[in-house]
Amino acid sequence: NAGVTQTPKFRVLKTGQSMTLLCAQDMNHEYMYWYRQDPGMGLRLIHYSVGEGTTAKGEVPDGYNVSRLKKQNFLLGLESAAPSQTSVYFCASSHHASGSSTGELFFGEGSRLTVL
Amino acid sequence: QQQVKQSPQSLIVQKGGISIINCAYENTAFDYFPWYQQFPGKGPALLIAIRPDVSEKKEGRFTISFNKSAKQFSLHIMDSQPGDSATYFCAASGHTGGFKTIFGAGTRLFVKA
Numbered sequence: 001n002a003g004v005t006q007t008p009k010f011r012v013l014k015t016g017q018s019m020t021l022l023c024a025q026d027m028n029h030e031y032m033y034w035y036r037q038d039p040g041m042g043l044r045l046i047h048y049s050v051g052e053g054t055t056a057k058g059e060v061p062d063g064y065n066v067s068r069l070k071k072q073n074f075l076l077g078l079e080s081a082a083p084s085q086t087s088v089y090f091c092a093s094s095h096h097a098s099g100s101s102t103g104e105l106f107f108g109e110g111s112r113l114t115v116l
Numbered sequence: 117q118q119q120v121k122q123s124p125q126s127l128i129v130q131k132g133g134i135s136i137i138n139c140a141y142e143n144t145a146f147d148y149f150p151w152y153q154q155f156p157g158k159g160p161a162l163l164i165a166i167r168p169d170v171s172e173k174k175e176g177r178f179t180i181s182f183n184k185s186a187k188q189f190s191l192h193i194m195d196s197q198p199g200d201s202a203t204y205f206c207a208a209s210g211h212t213g214g215f216k217t218i219f220g221a222g223t224r225l226f227v228k229a
Contacts, residue, residue, distance in 0.1 A: 004159075031215060040125065042205060042221040043160070050215075058216065090159055096215055103148040103209050105217055107159030 002026050006091050006108035013081045013115045021076040021111050023091030031094045032074040033058070033105070034066060036087040043090065049074055081115045088112050119143055122206050122220025129227050135193040137223045139206035142187065146208035150217070151180065151191050154203045163204070164191070196227045 004025045013019055023032065030051050035043040035058075045058030047066040055066045063085060065077045074093075078085060089112075092105040122139045129135045141149075150165035166173045166180040166189065173180045179192045193200055203224050209217040 033217075035219075040221055042122070043219040045216055045218070048216060059218075092159075094215065103150065103165065103215060103217070104162045105150075105152075105160075107161065109157070109159050 004091055004093055004106050004108040006089075006111045008111060009109070010112050011114070013078075013113065015082060015115060017081050018077070018079050019081065019113075020078075021089055021091075021113075023074045023076070023108060025072055025093040025106070027093060027095065027106065028071070029093035029095045029106070030071070031096055032068065033092045033094075034064070034074065034076045035090045035092065036060065037090060037110070038087050046076065083115045086113060086115045119218045120206060120208050120220040122223060124223060125221065126224045127226070129196045129225065131196065131198060131227055131229050133196050135191075135196045135200065135225055135227070137191045137204055137206065137225075138188065139190065139220050140186075140188045141208045143208070143210070144187070145210040147211060148209045149180070149182065149189050150207050150209075151178075152205045152207060152219075154205065154222075160205060193225075196225075198227045198229045201225055201227050
């Protein structure tokens with residue numbers, strides 16, 4: 001079982017370059033999330049989606065855009081990368097059935113991004 | 117604004133000892149409080165979770181204690197083992213706002229053999 005798959009796993013960018021991180025899940029989950037992890041900061045929510053075609057801002061959305069054109073995919077874009085966006089990015093998904101939420105997040109293995 | 121505060125940042129425990137990690141939250145709308153475990157190079161994975169209608173939940177060597185009135189919860193790892201060495205995150209989420217899960221800053225646990 002693949003679960004949540006993130007690509008690429010590693011990427012080095014120069015300031016001002018753009019890139020897209022791809023997240024794919026095969027669990028038919030409605031909800032998908034992008035987090036960034038920085039030392040001493042924990043996991044901070046960038047953007048999330050409650051279903052195909054929907055997106056919403058999280059705690060730290062500035063400098064990022066997302067799209068959820070297909071239920072199984074959630075893309076995170078950086079239009080003009082900055083050194084402050086050097087981080088490890090995690091995608092997660094969850095299943096929430098009406099009236100019986102489990103709340104568990106299933107994470108990918110992360111994408112390490114360095115912006116020079 | 118840190119909605120979930122976690123302490124300590126790091127913890128060293130002898131093998132067989134008890135590891136205790138504490139968290140406090142602010143938003144009373146939270147109704148699900150999970151703990152995630154993360155090993156180096158991996159994504160976090162759910163370890164144990166509790167809802168506010170119970171004060172304690174135990175799964176094997178792992179126990180969550182929950183104090184709703186104080187808005188605090190803690191993770192206790194009994195008989196800590198070197199294999200428990202990892203980063204632990206407390207978190208909170210609720211039915212409002214898309215079930216967003218807010219994480220604490222994390223605790224790096226090292227269990228000495």
